[in-house]
Amino acid sequence: AQSVTQPDIHITVSEGASLELRCNYSYGATPYLFWYVQSPGQGLQLLLKYFSGDTLVQGIKGFEAEFKRSQSSFNLRKPSVHWSDAAEYFCAVGEDYKLSFGAGTTVTVRA
Amino acid sequence: KAGVTQTPRYLIKTRGQQVTLSCSPISGHRSVSWYQQTPGQGLQFLFEYFSETQRNKGNFPGRFSGRQFSNSRSEMNVSTLELGDSALYLCASSLGDESFGGETQYFGPGTRLLVL
Numbered sequence: 001a002q003s004v005t006q007p008d009i010h011i012t013v014s015e016g017a018s019l020e021l022r023c024n025y026s027y028g029a030t031p032y033l034f035w036y037v038q039s040p041g042q043g044l045q046l047l048l049k050y051f052s053g054d055t056l057v058q059g060i061k062g063f064e065a066e067f068k069r070s071q072s073s074f075n076l077r078k079p080s081v082h083w084s085d086a087a088e089y090f091c092a093v094g095e096d097y098k099l100s101f102g103a104g105t106t107v108t109v110r111a
Numbered sequence: 112k113a114g115v116t117q118t119p120r121y122l123i124k125t126r127g128q129q130v131t132l133s134c135s136p137i138s139g140h141r142s143v144s145w146y147q148q149t150p151g152q153g154l155q156f157l158f159e160y161f162s163e164t165q166r167n168k169g170n171f172p173g174r175f176s177g178r179q180f181s182n183s184r185s186e187m188n189v190s191t192l193e194l195g196d197s198a199l200y201l202c203a204s205s206l207g208d209e210s211f212g213g214e215t216q217y218f219g220p221g222t223r224l225l226v227l
Contacts, residue, residue, distance in 0.1 A: 036218075051213050097142070097161070098156040099144075
């Protein structure tokens with residue numbers, strides 16, 4: 001079965017600074033990869049997804065992610081963080097009609 | 112287009128009771144999935160339904176069950192509630208046309224269940 005690992009439980013970043021969230025996957029073939037964001041008390045919102053093709057994927061809210069097969073990674077990045085980006089971020093892999101999620105990374109944005 | 116709706120949003124039950132949660136998918140979506148989110152276990156897959164058929168089931172006891180109706184609406188039921196069932200239960204819908212894993216799932220706001 002496929003799985004994803006998010007090594008960072010919590011990240012604090014200053015407003016206006018860049019952000020990178022790590023995600024490593026375990027799968028033999030090209031995986032279906034997703035990044036979701038969850039604000040407190042809310043459901044999950046899709047930021048972006050990767051299936052195949054261009055390894056640099058653009059998403060909503062200024063986020064992008066790069067698929068690196070050699071490193072089994074799908075890291076999420078944002079060049080300049082806004083206070084509204086404070087949330088929990090989940091990396092997920094799709095297989096057999098389900099998503100398997102990482103443990104999540106909580107992002108705190110300081111002024 | 113309206114998003115995924117879940118009812119109720121909040122629920123308080125006592126141990127031993129049963130509960131039914133409801134999910135209405137985005138119009139035109141025929142696949143509905145359910146997930147449990149807890150601080151300790153994170154997001155865990157419960158089951159997925161497409162055209163009233165369960166296509167996959169997660170590793171949960173038989174107390175957790177679900178069904179899907181002909182209009183794609185779905186319900187999940189938890190019988191004989193335990194304290195550990197306290198969680199946010201998320202429903203997600205997708206078109207269901209493709210062999211999954213590549214479909215995007217759209218999530219509802221969740222039902223927060225507290226078991227006392």
